Amino acid sequence: MSRAGTGKETIGRWIRTESGSAVLLVLVAVVALVWANSTLSNTYFELWHVELGFNVGPFGLHMDLHHWINDGLMVVFFFVVGLEVRQEFAHGSLRDRSRVRLALIAGVAGVVLPAVVYVSIVAASGGEGLEGWGAVVGTDTAFLLGALAIVGPRLSGQLRVFLLTLTVVDDFLAVSIIGIVYSEEVRLIPLLIALGCLVALWALGRTRQWRAAPYVFIVVVLWFATVTSGVHASLAGMLAGLLIPAYATRRHKVVEARQLFRDFWQSPSAASARAVNRGLAQGISVNERMHEVLRLPTALLIVPIFALANAGVDLRGGVLADSFRSPVTWGVIAGLVLGKLLGIGLATFFAVRLGAGRLPEGVGMGSVFGGAALSGIGFTVSLLIISLAFGSTSELGRLATVGVLVAMVLATLLGWSIFKVAAKLWGEETADLPMLLTPPVDPEVDHIRGPEDAQLTLVEFVDFECPYCAHATGSWKDLRARFGDDLRYVVRQLPHHPHGPIAARASEAASNQGMFWPWLDFVFTRQHALERDDLIGYATDLGLDVDRFVHDLDSDEVRQRVERDLASAEASGAHATPTFFIQGRRLLGSYDARALTAALETSRRGTRTKQIPSSS
Known part of the structure; x- marks a missing residue:
């Protein structure tokens, strides 16, 4: 693309901003x-x-x-x-x-x-x-x-x-x-x-x-x-x-629209395209x-x-x-x-x-x-x-x-x-929520998937009842396929839905038995059933020590672990789920797989640029 074309696109994007307008x-x-x-x-x-003017009849x-x-x-x-x-x-x-x-x-x-x-x-x-x-x-x-x-x-x-x-x-x-x-x-x-x-x-x-x-x-x-x-x-x-x-x-309408799009992908037609548009509009x-x-x-x-x-x-x-x-x-x-x-x-x-x-x-x-x-x-x-x-x-x-x-x-x-x-x-240099992850990722206490020394770090504050978190939407699978061992994925708790607190404690109880990630993958596909009895049933299905799980579920240690993540969310400016941090900085705007991929790629390019020694 020519520089003139790029310049026009940049001006067009700027005009659409509040300062540009x-x-x-x-x-x-x-x-x-x-x-x-x-x-x-x-x-x-x-x-x-x-x-x-105009006239329409009388x-x-x-x-x-x-x-x-x-x-x-x-x-x-x-x-x-x-x-x-x-x-x-x-x-x-x-x-x-x-x-x-x-x-x-x-x-x-x-x-x-x-x-x-x-x-x-x-x-x-x-x-x-x-x-x-x-x-x-x-x-x-x-x-x-x-x-x-x-x-x-x-x-x-x-x-x-x-x-x-x-x-x-x-x-x-x-x-x-x-x-x-x-x-x-x-x-x-x-x-x-x-x-x-x-x-x-x-x-x-x-x-x-x-x-x-x-x-x-x-x-x-x-x-x-x-x-x-x-x-x-x-x-x-x-x-x-x-x-x-x-x-x-409405999440259920979004799910219905996904199925309609699948129908269109398998058998494209004008009728199925109208159905997709109608389904998207209803969501x-x-x-x-x-x-x-x-x-x-x-x-x-x-x-x-x-x-x-x-x-x-x-x-x-x-x-x-x-x-x-x-x-x-x-x-x-x-x-x-x-x-x-x-x-x-x-x-x-x-x-x-x-x-x-x-x-x-x-x-x-x-x-x-x-x-x-x-x-x-x-x-x-x-x-x-x-x-x-x-x-x-x-x-x-x-x-x-x-x-x-x-x-x-x-x-x-x-x-x-x-x-x-x-x-x-x-000292009022900003008038916004904090942008930096506080405290930074600590392998001793944080839940990390991927190499601990990976080049890129993605932190997500999650609620197990949140329908838009990465495990629920499949974004994590796309990111893992794209970045492989260059990416480490960190989860911190931010329960704010009705069943969020007990589901968060349950995940930490599973973590005490070394099963945090299997629990996460399993329970995120069962967000519709997060009552206490449901969670105990999931522990049985995953082969956990159920007596220990039930004890840990209500223990002070597990409650303090969740409260520590809640304090981190407050200090980091995360008030809703999902909230993402890339390389320790809060992500603003969209959080779909494409947006996350673009942000991670930008961070990776920035990291590589810093690693290249400047010529004398």
């Missing part, structure tokens, strides 16, 4: 500003007033291009936000009540205080522009995460989770404000149709309908009814996303499938188009100078930069001190204040509310837009400064 938004905003202030500025403003909808973007495309953005929120409630960070409380407290404070700051500044100068207070309540999640990836700590995974949890509350409140405060005159019949669509979505979710098409049809009708009703469609978008069912991947929630389809187009197309249509402010004729004399501009700047910093930061600090919530492991208060500062990047939500409150081309609209753009720069610089200070003064 944030830089793309900045570039688009700059293009909008340059275009709006060039000799072609009339083409910029005229473009967004082009009328577009129904029709006609809006200018600007409204199609703000009331149409941006509904997809808020729909994706709703999907993400539902996932967090179903099997994400919002299942933890303490995190929910902390996010609720900090999120409400991060909405209320910026609004108070804005109103105070504008009211003190006569009150013109008070209706724009909503411009400072929202945070642009995409920009926030992109900025965090660029200026945040080297490792910030747990801080990212905290900020995402926080923006769930922020987004919900901001969209509610848009729908309630900034909607037009409400029409009753379309509103009732929209409410009926929401009920239909709820009912469809209750039936566990796995096909996406019925949901999409209802969402389209919901959008049309909401736009016609006069309520801003962003509220309908988020509510619709919240009603799309989300649930963890993943419709929420997750919709999110996967919409996530990249939203980040790389919809939001940049919105930025192009809304960030262009004509700064000629002294507008920039007028902006810095305007209470509206300063209200937006102070509300976003100071209001978000103090609202989120102080609320989190006092909530943690008073025991009302707890921060994710590895996140310090310095990192929290740095993230709170970055939350002052309002951009998408702010520009949307400005267009609703003032009109983006009005004088007040332009003044407020300048404030949003300035706040974006100041919030990023402030967040970067706080992260630097936190790292230097309080």
Whole structure:
């Protein structure tokens, strides 16, 4: 492949990252500003007033291009936000009540205080522009995460989770404000149709309908009814996303899909291919499938188009100078930069001190204040509310837009400064779970399969009831076939499923008779039966001394052995199974056989490179 081709692929992959999409938004905003202030500025403003519409029988909808973007495309953005929120409630960070409380407290404070700051500044100068207070309540999640990836700590995974949890509350409140405060005159019949669509979505979710098409049809009708009703469609978008069912991947459906693929492999046909696609879809929630389809187009197309249509402010004729004399501009700047910093930061600090919530492991208060500062990047939500409150081309609209753009720069610089200070003064160089295996592998105490002096080391924290651990999925067999004696495989216990603790103790009881690996291979094929009597039966089947096995099963020695692995998991940042460490470093992302093989190959190449002496 040519270097040009490789370069294009690298750029393409980078654009898909959070930092890449944030830089793309900045570039688009700059293009909008340059275009709006060039000799072609009339083409910029005229473009967004082009009328577009359609008629289907007695129904029709006609809006200018600007409204199609703000009331149409941006509904997809808020729909994706709703999907993400539902996932967090179903099997994400919002299942933890303490995190929910902390996010609720900090999120409400991060909405209320910026609004108070804005109103105070504008009211003190006569009150013109008070209706724009909503411009400072929202945070642009995409920009926030992109900025965090660029200026945040080297490792910030747990801080990212905290900020995402926080923006769930922020987004919900901001969209509610848009729908309630900034909607037009409400029409009753379309509103009732929209409410009926929401009920239909709820009912469809209750039936566990796995096909996406019925949901999409209802969402389209919901959008049309909401736009016609006069309520801003962003509220309908988020509510619709919240009603799309989300649930963890169902293992039995994955197993069924594997059998369907086997049928297709043995007898390929269009019918068996459809069966495979249907089986795969049933294993993943419709929420997750919709999110996967919409996530990249939203980040790389919809939001940049919105930025192009809304960030262009004509700064000629002294507008920039007028902006810095305007209470509206300063209200937006102070509300976003100071209001978000103090609202989120102080609320989190006092909530943690008073025991009302707890921060994710590895996140310090310095990192929290740095993230709170970055939350002052309002951009998408702010520009949307400005267009609703003032009109983006009005004088007040332009003044407020300048404030949003300035706040974006100041919030990023402030967040970067706080992260630097936190790292230097309080040692907060990371805001994530530990990445290194603690303690390192010890042949005297660890369960090792393969040569003890092998070149590569793969450590897996397992739960015998975990359906995705390597022995259950067959990944270990693939890895063993690929690397042979170059690989040693280490297992540590992390029981967290209902039968996990007793199954872990049983494996250690078997280990006392030198049968850990035969036990592991045998029991991982019987995950459906892990009661005490089942485990004793397996000991009989494997020819163990059953009396000794039963004694060891409840012994303090075996309990301490499992607790030692649990302490190792906590110290190493392993909170779920399976969690893998390659050469002592926690693996992030996918853990299928292909991903593990690639990671091990990368480590092997790195080891060989270090062993080659440099030429003088």
